[in-house]
Amino acid sequence: MATAPTLKRGIRFRDLVLFYVMSGMSIRWTATAAAAGPSILIVWVAALVGFFVPLAASVMELSSRHPEEGGIYIWAREAFGDFAGFITAWTYWMSNLPYFSGVLYFGAASVLFAFGTRAQGLRASAVYYLCFAAVWLAVITLANIVGVNVGKWLNNTAAIGTLIPMGILLVLGVIAYLRFGSVTHFNRAALIPHWTLNNAIFWSSVFFAFGGFESASSMGDEIVNPRKTIPLAILTGGSILAFAYMAGTSALLVALPSDAVGGPDGFVNGIHMLSGKLGMGWLVAPVALLVALNAVGGAAAYLSSTSRLPFVAGIDRYLPEAFAKIHPRYRTPWVAIGVYGLAGIVVALLGQAGTSVRGAYDVLVAMGFLSYFVPYLFLFGAMIRLQARPAGPEVRRVPGGKPVAIALAGLGLVSTAATIVLSAIPAEDEPNKLLAVVKVVGGCAVLMGAGVVVFLLEQRKQRKAVSAA
Secondary structure, three states: OOOOOOOOOOEEEEHHHHHHHHHHHHHHHHHHHHHHOHHHHHHHHHHHHHHHHHHHHHHHHHEEEEEEOOOHHHHHHHHHOOOHHHHHHHHHHHHHHHHHHHHHHHHHHHHHHHHHHHHHHHHHHHHHHHHHHHHHHHHHHHHHHHHHHHHHHHHHOOOOHHHHHHHHHHHHHHHHHHHOOOOOOOOHHHHOOOOHHHHHHHHHHHHHHHOOOOOHHHHHEEEOOOHHHHHHHHHHHHHHHHHHHHHHHHHHHHHOHHHOOOOOOOHHHHHHHHHHHHHOOHHHOOOHHHHHHHHHHHHHOOOHHHOHHHHHHHHOOOOHHHHHHOOOOOOOOOHHHHHHHHHHEEEHHHHHHOHHHHHHHHHHHHHHHHHOHHHHHHHHHHHHHHOOOOOOOOOOOOOOHHHHHHHHHHHHHHHHHHHHHHHHOOOOOOHHHHHHHHHHHHHHHHHHHHHHHHHHHHOOOHHHHHHOO
């Protein structure tokens, strides 16, 4: 009898480090953070301690306890049962769908900076943004279907679009400081964060700039020696990420006033102003293209990892069995990847369609916004719950054992819960606060309710199959 095809292990340490850099680092955050002023440096430290360290520790141990394909889906299922596992996966992959169009639209806008004023006319072209997003999503999807070796090289190449622009920013920041001194005064008063409701909401979002380190574990059966590779890659990639965010934000604050780097194009605008100030205007075009490559890499990282969740849910028969198919030649979960990539293209279309359809896109964004944080509740909860189970000698535990693991996961759980509460509170300048709350909370409830319906229908189908047998 012919044996069923198995997944190919082709992701090695270098690939995984670059994957974590791509999934964890968005260079937009450096400009967004710098626009908040020097006090954001203290918030970065708080985010590092309050969210990244608990997340890294939890992923290291959970991926060692359960290194198989599925990652966060498997962890929640093992800790809380099938229903919790499915809802965790459902909210994770559904909340990421609007991310693809958002990050690729940012990449499309960055490309225009490379071609001067003549290209700026496309900034208002919905067709341009849609084509950019749809073409790249199709390329990313096909690359991941063809094989893990092709998909990982797309991620590795796109990582250049993260590391080189960040390196250029740091060099320009040092040169500007040596020539002109610091534009921003880093005194004690400036470094102390000032409490307002809007600031608190923004700070909570900064915490999740360190999110994404759980994503690669979804490809556990495609990673070479995951128990050894994942922890080392997290430590390496996390160190790069923390340094880049802190140093990049500091470089912008030293070289430019904080109000000069606000808005979605803040990073490229910052490079444009800084290179012009130093007589290096020729840098803008290549940096803009690399920033666009960073956006492509971000979409590629999350599509390749998140698409593995419906594959494992298909194996467990909580999605149609077709999702569990492995390509006989490429040894990839091609149906799960293809469906998820197509869904990303559809959401991108909604984002640039007419007014009525754009309203549907806004609904999807609202549905995904709050539900994005729900899987982290299950992740940290699973870390605490699974401490009651014995771990074999092959499992890499958190240093300090059970007490430290529970304390770190509890800290991550509190940070996530606080972010959920703050995200549901409308901004101070929101004209209709009740409608804003209903939109965010109701959207999350609808999305999770849809997942419950899918789970119950598939469970019912399984029972009928068992009865018929």
